[in-house]
Amino acid sequence: MKQAPRQLSTPLAVIGSGLAGFAASIFAIKRNIATVQVGNTGAVAYTTGYLDLLGKLDDAAGVVTDPWQALQALQASAPEHPLSRVGAADIRQAFAVFTAFLAEFGLHYSQPGERNLTALSPIGTLKPTLCLPATMLAGPRALAANCECVMVDIRGLKGFSGPEMVANLQGRWPALRTQRISFPDMATGEVYPEVMARALEVPATRVKLAELLKTLAGTASVIGLPAILGMHKPDAVHAELERLTGLQIFEVPTMPPSVAGLRLRELFEQALPHKGATLIPQQKVTSLTFDDSGATLALKDSYGDIRIHAQTVILATGRFLSGGLDAHPDGIQEHLLNLAVAQPASRADWYRERYTDPRGHPINRAGIEVDAHWRPLGKDGRVYNKRLFAAGSILAHHDWIRSRSGAGIALATAWQAVASAAQFLASATD
Ligand SMILES: Cc1cc2nc3c(=O)[nH]c(=O)nc-3n(C[C@H](O)[C@H](O)[C@H](O)COP(=O)(O)OP(=O)(O)OC[C@H]3O[C@@H](n4cnc5c(N)ncnc54)[C@H](O)[C@@H]3O)c2cc1C
Numbered sequence: 001m002k003q004a005p006r007q008l009s010t011p012l013a014v015i016g017s018g019l020a021g022f023a024a025s026i027f028a029i030k031r032n033i034a035t036v037q038v039g040n041t042g043a044v045a046y047t048t049g050y051l052d053l054l055g056k057l058d059d060a061a062g063v064v065t066d067p068w069q070a071l072q073a074l075q076a077s078a079p080e081h082p083l084s085r086v087g088a089a090d091i092r093q094a095f096a097v098f099t100a101f102l103a104e105f106g107l108h109y110s111q112p113g114e115r116n117l118t119a120l121s122p123i124g125t126l127k128p129t130l131c132l133p134a135t136m137l138a139g140p141r142a143l144a145a146n147c148e149c150v151m152v153d154i155r156g157l158k159g160f161s162g163p164e165m166v167a168n169l170q171g172r173w174p175a176l177r178t179q180r181i182s183f184p185d186m187a188t189g190e191v192y193p194e195v196m197a198r199a200l201e202v203p204a205t206r207v208k209l210a211e212l213l214k215t216l217a218g219t220a221s222v223i224g225l226p227a228i229l230g231m232h233k234p235d236a237v238h239a240e241l242e243r244l245t246g247l248q249i250f251e252v253p254t255m256p257p258s259v260a261g262l263r264l265r266e267l268f269e270q271a272l273p274h275k276g277a278t279l280i281p282q283q284k285v286t287s288l289t290f291d292d293s294g295a296t297l298a299l300k301d302s303y304g305d306i307r308i309h310a311q312t313v314i315l316a317t318g319r320f321l322s323g324g325l326d327a328h329p330d331g332i333q334e335h336l337l338n339l340a341v342a343q344p345a346s347r348a349d350w351y352r353e354r355y356t357d358p359r360g361h362p363i364n365r366a367g368i369e370v371d372a373h374w375r376p377l378g379k380d381g382r383v384y385n386k387r388l389f390a391a392g393s394i395l396a397h398h399d400w401i402r403s404r405s406g407a408g409i410a411l412a413t414a415w416q417a418v419a420s421a422a423q424f425l426a427s428a429t430d
Helices: 019-030 067-077 088-104 138-144 162-169 193-199 203-217 234-245 259-274 406-429
Strands: 006-015 035-039 117-120 126-129 149-154 176-181 222-226 248-252 278-281 287-291 294-301 304-315 325-328 331-334 388-390
Touching: 006 019, 006 294, 006 406, 019 035, 019 088, 019 259, 019 406, 035 304, 067 088, 088 259, 088 406, 117 138, 138 222, 138 248, 149 162, 149 203, 162 176, 176 203, 193 259, 203 222, 203 234, 234 248, 259 278, 304 406, 388 406
Parallel strands: 006 035, 006 304, 035 278, 149 176, 149 222, 222 248, 304 388
Antiparallel strands: 117 126, 287 294, 294 304, 325 331
16 A cells, blocks of 8 residues: 655755755755755765865956955946855855854854955865865965975875975975875775875874874874865864974865865764754655645655645755756757746757856856846746745856855855745735
8 A cells, every 4th residue: 555655844845965955955944944955966975075165257358366355346336146146245144154064063164254265175275265174274375375285195085185286386485395194004906085084084094194103204294195184074184183293283174075075074064953844865856836824845765755734945956967957959958947937049059169268157047037036936927826935056157166166155145045935934924
């Protein structure tokens, strides 16, 4: 006999478990709004762990050093860009609340400041970002001061090369050199960042690694490592290695999926239920319908069908990689509700002639349209449903990769979407 679906009821349902979806749940917790979040695996595990706000403007030659000033320029040149539609005070608050939540669970970040920081990429290039995990902060500082530093290269680790980093950075950081080690008890074959990170949660491994680092440092007082300093509570692993070695240590993110991204995902998955939110991970919402009493989300896990009845819904399903948008020969569609998608007039206009065209490709600005309250529009140009809000990269009119604004868009728009949902819930109970 077929079992009846399990039923859940909630004031707010969040669909998507990328940065925007998780940020929305965190902001809802902050407002005491009970939340159910459903999300399939997504891009969060691929991130570097850096929280970018705005690192590049379309018409500017160089990188952005003052993102707050750049936001004003963006408002003038691209008023429809999601970041142009959020006030600086709200963006600051979104970053502050988000990073405070991470810190509460053992993952400290630098405070969002007035200027971008210069962060290191896995191949030794530099990128502007607003907030860095505390375990990575000593890198940009040592680079700025040209401190003598050893970048540790680990035998058997693919995609992270000490010599490549030194070669790419030699013009900016002449005092950087590299040395190769074998990770303790993993001397042969391939080694993986995630496995090393989990091994470093064992105190004896930390002691062995510290001995190696002390030996190779020579006269250097700063050591760079690929991001492997523990999966949970990396701040504690980092502090202990610094204590054991007497050296300043920093991490550099590795190629995706990097430990820095996995840490975020694991933290969210543990912290949200701890804070009272209901998280249904690794599942996809297969249908979303609305009636006068609210929204109904349908999904299925290994125990069977689930129905979530929600007063409000935040759609944070990302773009193509995550399945929020689908690209078809005749156009781009929003996957769940077939919402209106701002997109190039025809498929022939998706890409420019040259892959490296400095203007980017029009398809990377496709996304859904929202009104002033972050409510998606239907194909008729009207609000699809007054209970539905949207956040993150699924929104139209931005190319977050080019503007180095992935987390900025996710956090700022999640902040706004939750504020609008809260307003709706408050007015519904008046
Ligand atoms: C390789 C890489 C590196 C990055 N590096 C940085 C960086 O250095 N700094 C930075 O600020 N940002 C970075 N980002 C960007 C950042 O991780 C996010 O991708 C971006 O901010 C968009 O977040 P999002 O939540 O809107 O969408 P996504 O992260 O795409 O998340 C969408 C989520 O929705 C889920 N979903 C889709 N459909 C459904 C459905 N029907 N039911 C349930 N769930 C569904 C997906 O599975 C996914 O979990 C990087 C991204 C990538 C891919």
